[in-house]
Amino acid sequence: MWMQIFRAAYDALNQMFTPPFRATLWKVLGLTLALLALMWVGLDKVLVGYMLNPAWFPYPWIATAISVALGVGLVVGLAFIVAPVSMLVAGLFLDDLAELAERETYPEGARGRALPAGQAVWLSSKYALVSLAVNLIALILFLLPGVNALVFFVANAYLFGREYFELAALRFRSLDEVRELRTRHAVTLFLAGLLIAAFVAVPIVNLLTPLFGVAFMVRVHKIIAPQAVTPLPNPAPPPPLRAQG
Secondary structure: OHHHHHHHHHHHHHHOOOHHHHHHHHHHHHHHHHHHHHHHHHHHHHHHHHHOOOOOOOOHHHHHHHHHHHHHHHHHHHHHOHHHHHHHHHOOOHHHHHHHHHHHHOOOOOOOOOOOHHHHHHHHHHHHHHHHHHHHHHHHOOOOOOHHHHHHHHHHHHHHHHHHHHHHHOOOOOHHHHHHHHHHOHHHHHHHHHHHHHHHOOOOHHHHHHHHHHHHHHHHHHHHOHHHOOOOOOOOOOOOOOOOO
């Protein structure tokens, strides 16, 4: 099964750059960068514009030194919240991404059902908040080399493996079934989550984490439980029109 998991990751990476995925890729990337830019401007205005009041720092060199330090801090801080921000943005396209991955993964025609809008928003918001919490913990431990990396990879592996699998499986199964599968295949999902965590750890590339995570976990779901994935019934044809007499 391990080789299947690595193969699924390789196939997911390849699919990210196919034309159907590329259309969503640019949307996610553009919106994520725009949101990060707005956060940068807002935080810069608050920290630099208000905290460095000349009345508090009468010596210009002190204000300059603090301004540089704050700028570096913003760069580091924003680097740690790229993953949750991109997850929040990608929540707008999660079902579209999952369906594209299913088309390639289930050539026989099996398709999951789109999640209700409220559930989709809740899931993407929950994933973003959980990711933010993990990355804030790693940021707090930033000055402890080795420890922060261990926390980052272990926590993200567990959480991303669990959450992206939940997203893929809920399109085919009830929540109780998904939880049972998560428990039964906890080690496999942790390994899959490690691959997603490694993706998150690469600067710039981590902006595309949700695209990789969805494409990857759709495949992992099929590997773990292929027997219960069946095509959805075709919609009934509309009734014939009656002739007007």
